[in-house]
Amino acid sequence: MIKFYNTLHRKVEEFTSIKDKEIRLYTCGPTVYDYAHIGNFRAYLFEDLMRRYLSFMGYKITHVMNITDIDDKTIRKSIEEKKTLTDFTKKYVEAFFEDIKTLNILPAHHYPKATEFIPQMIEMIQVLVDKGYGYTTDDGSVFFKISNFPDYGKLANLNPDEMRTGSRIESDEYEKAEGRDFVLWKSRKPEDGEVYWDSPWGEGRPGWHIECSAMSTHYLGTHFDIHCGGVDNIFPHHENEIAQSCAATGDKFVNYWIHNEHLLVDNKKMSKSLNNFHTLRDLLNKGYSPETIRYTLISTLYRQKLNFTFEKLEASQKAINRLRELKRRLETVSSNSGIDLQNECKTVIENIMKILGDDLNISGALGVLFTWVGDVFGLLDQNKVSSTGAQNGLELLDKIDTILGVINTQSHDIDSSIEVLIAKRETARKEKDWVLADEIRNQLLEIGIILEDTPDGPIWKKK
């Protein structure tokens, strides 16, 4: 049984897909005005973990992720840099694709951009206006009338009547009937520069929320299985999406709303506005491997706040090395006698999948995995594993890695200078020149290479 925490009902509930063994999934993607930070990637990695798990369990998944390339920030920054909107966002779209590849995130099947779906958005807004959910204002903007949609506030568990009218609403430059109504179409303003489209209501641009409604419906239909995003999107973004989509189509829209918690730095939300963020590129430049970053962000339950520290990165690298070391040891086994690990492996994989089925309890699953890892190391030290057993162990690691994605992705680029040093040290060791041998080992350590002597010769790994 697979269970997920559904924000809509605020509880963990059994997952059933609309169509048997098929899942239609929509995940909120990046706004491409800057490089994404690792807090953003925590969301994409949680979605990747979920997707890989569901694939493993035999579901065929259609995954759509939007790319927001029209909003206040993309427009403002493109004007600052004196570029067209598309020219400006192109760089960050490309960076985003590079980064998800680096992190071994499975690509979505569709990456619609907001700028490419203006007609669909206009069409949906028109439907809302025709049905009486949308109204226009004198300046040519269109708003969604919340009071006509009784279910408004259900996802966020907010009562619209009690919503605080704060400074942000007062400072809103667009006219609207009620403070809590949200914008579907924004009339053209001087600060938008040349970014505008023609519409039945005049020149302007779409509001933020409508893009996800239009694009998800376009690819996945009016009723699909899962919609993901960060908890900060629950309100207003997803609440508004539900209102727009259900009002426009009359259908149910989404069965499971699944939200990930934030990544924290110094126990505060990692965000651009607090300037406490790390980008993937920053961490790679500091020498941390993509797998380390992936493991760090993936290995805590997605609904738990995760405080980012460099200690955690170090611990993750060690944990990955432990898995890779087991793999290496299993690959050296060539014994006909011993345990074949058949039943052990079967039980372990079943347990892991069962635990992951409980709302993606990755920590629990890793606990099972590492208990097994310790057991196998113990048997290997006593030469009690047969080559069949080693094969079974390797298969288990491969299976697990189709979900974790951190063991087999090593970019173990052969650096010839490292090989030369290792060879030099081996000569020194044969001559029992321990001083030189140790010197070379320390030299390698300084450039982040750990050298280990094994009965089969020296091996090296990244620190």
Next chain:
RNA sequence: GGCGUCGUAGCCAAGUGGUAAGGCAUCGGUCUGCAAAACCGCAAUUCACCAGUUCGAAUCUGGUCGACGCCUCCA
């Protein structure tokens, strides 16, 4: 003010009624030229605090304290 999440060893983190997984770090031992890796052993009489329910509570109930998030930019 409203809504919500969380508090488990030095750090991270599972466990939601039956007597505390796992990772990292530390310390002893085996192995090693020395290391590293691996293994063995040691490590919370205890789950923020107080009260209650129960044969039994980290887990349920009430309260207290503390941390964080959302309430129209946000993963």
